[in-house]
Amino acid sequence: MIGILSFCLSVLENDADRRMLAFIHDNYLGHMERTALSILGSQSDAEDAVQNAFLQIIRHFEKIYSIPCEDLPFWIVSIVRNEARTILRKRNRTAPFEDWSSVTAVAEDTSGYRELVALVKALPEGYRAVLEMKVLLGYSDREIAEHLGISETAVSTRASRARALLRKMMEEGEQS
Amino acid sequence: MTEQELDRAIRRLLIEAERSEEPEDGADVPFVPSAHYRRSLRAMCRNPLKWARERQRPVWKRLAQRAAMFLLAGSIGLAGLTAAVPSARAAVAAWAEEWYETHVVFRYNGESSADAFREFEISALPEGFVQTERFEVAGIVAETYMDKAGNVLLFEYVYMQDGSLTAIDIDHVTVERIVVNGISGQFFKDENPEHSNVITWTDKENKYQFFIWGCFDKEEMLSMAQSVR
Numbered sequence: 001m002i003g004i005l006s007f008c009l010s011v012l013e014n015d016a017d018r019r020m021l022a023f024i025h026d027n028y029l030g031h032m033e034r035t036a037l038s039i040l041g042s043q044s045d046a047e048d049a050v051q052n053a054f055l056q057i058i059r060h061f062e063k064i065y066s067i068p069c070e071d072l073p074f075w076i077v078s079i080v081r082n083e084a085r086t087i088l089r090k091r092n093r094t095a096p097f098e099d100w101s102s103v104t105a106v107a108e109d110t111s112g113y114r115e116l117v118a119l120v121k122a123l124p125e126g127y128r129a130v131l132e133m134k135v136l137l138g139y140s141d142r143e144i145a146e147h148l149g150i151s152e153t154a155v156s157t158r159a160s161r162a163r164a165l166l167r168k169m170m171e172e173g174e175q176s
Numbered sequence: 177m178t179e180q181e182l183d184r185a186i187r188r189l190l191i192e193a194e195r196s197e198e199p200e201d202g203a204d205v206p207f208v209p210s211a212h213y214r215r216s217l218r219a220m221c222r223n224p225l226k227w228a229r230e231r232q233r234p235v236w237k238r239l240a241q242r243a244a245m246f247l248l249a250g251s252i253g254l255a256g257l258t259a260a261v262p263s264a265r266a267a268v269a270a271w272a273e274e275w276y277e278t279h280v281v282f283r284y285n286g287e288s289s290a291d292a293f294r295e296f297e298i299s300a301l302p303e304g305f306v307q308t309e310r311f312e313v314a315g316i317v318a319e320t321y322m323d324k325a326g327n328v329l330l331f332e333y334v335y336m337q338d339g340s341l342t343a344i345d346i347d348h349v350t351v352e353r354i355v356v357n358g359i360s361g362q363f364f365k366d367e368n369p370e371h372s373n374v375i376t377w378t379d380k381e382n383k384y385q386f387f388i389w390g391c392f393d394k395e396e397m398l399s400m401a402q403s404v405r
Contacts, residue, residue, distance in 0.1 A: 018224070021221075021224055022221060025217070025220070025221055029217070030207075033207040033209070034207060036207075037205060037207050038205075041205075042367070042368070043207070043208060043210070043348070044210075044347075044348040044366075044367055044368045044371075045368060046207065047209065047210060047212075047213040048368075050213075051213070051216060051217075051220075051231060052231075054217075054220060055228055055231050058224055058225070058228045059228070071191045074191045074194040074195050075191070075194075077194060078190065078191075078194050081194075116189055117189055117192045117193050117196065120189045120190060120192075120193040121193045121196070121197070128190075128193075131186060131190060132190055135183055135186045135187050135190065136187055136190045136191070163182060163186065166182070166185075166186055166189070167177060167182055170177065170182075170185055171177060
């Protein structure tokens with residue numbers, strides 16, 4: 001963790017990076033706060049989630065430049081959502097029920113792009129969180145495991161299952 | 177479809193899913209930022225790297241540093257003021273408790289005792305807790321205790337001399353009056369169960385203020401407080 005942060009430190013020494021962080025703060029803070037509060041319902045927890053999200057943004061700052069501008073707010077909000085869910089999981093000390101069979105049943109009726117988006121939204125929380133952290137946010141398996149309170153093996157299993165399903169759906173969609 | 181193409185497609189889908197779930201402006205309960213949170217974000221904007229380093233430190237280390245620094249800064253700050261402005265000394269009561277929106281301040285102005293500084297200990301520590309750190313400077317002692325599970329307990333006491341002040345952050349806490357061995361004090365309960373609660377009481381006769389910080393309930397903290405010798 002120290003190593004990663006040290007790297008980010010050098011990145012953030014750059015004036016352009018600092019301006020980017022200020023831009024995120026000035027333009028998306030309200031959005032981040034509302035998202036955290038709507039998930040957690042507690043002001044104090046929401047403040048923690050937003051600050052944890054900023055910590056993740058700083059740690060993964062280099063990722064920002066690979067995100068198209070118009071997608072940046074959604075990338076940021078997905079970080080907040082994941083930090084909020086992590087707090088929720090710790091607070092409740094329970095793992096959500098991950099019903100994979102219901103997703104595969106929904107997948108049988110999936111054909112177009114909108115249905116694919118709906119399928120992603122219907123993924124069990126733990127699967128979608130793994131995909132978001134891995135593909136969208138660039139977290140390592142260890143970081144994801146720490147966030148979700150599961151083993152690195154479980155992270156890998158969930159990621160490969162979700163990827164395999166989405167690949168199958170997309171390839172079938174291309175053929176039809 | 178290659179792995180990279182698949183990743184790009186999944187990224188697109190995740191963004192689309194996120195976009196379609198955006199809460200509408202004004203649809204939620206209003207977010208009312210605490211003063212502590214606002215200060216923290218201002219610190220991040222000033223120096224994001226320092227803020228990130230600080231933020232990723234374990235909670236107990238941040239707590240220990242914040243408590244100790246607050247006490248030290250306060251003690252030196254008002255001592256300097258009253259030394260420089262004699263009228264300030266006469267204008268304030270010997271013991272004062274000032275309640276603000278975000279914090280409460282305890283002040284002492286009056287005679288500084290020539291008695292030797294005493295040491296205290298919690299004789300009824302919770303099971304498994306051992307001392308891991310001790311910090312002592314200018315009449316302030318802060319001792320950290322930990323158990324094997326990583327739970328943390330902080331015991332602090334301050335020798336209140338002329339001009340000393342201490343403070344406790346009261347954002348998101350409820351306050352209850354308590355009595356420790358016949359001495360009145362307060363129990364500050366944080367609304368977040370993962371944040372430390374605080375119990376404090378002041379022995380005005382001997383001019384010591386005591387604090388115990390930790391994730392314990394009132395009865396546990398009161399029991400520890402009553403065992404301080």
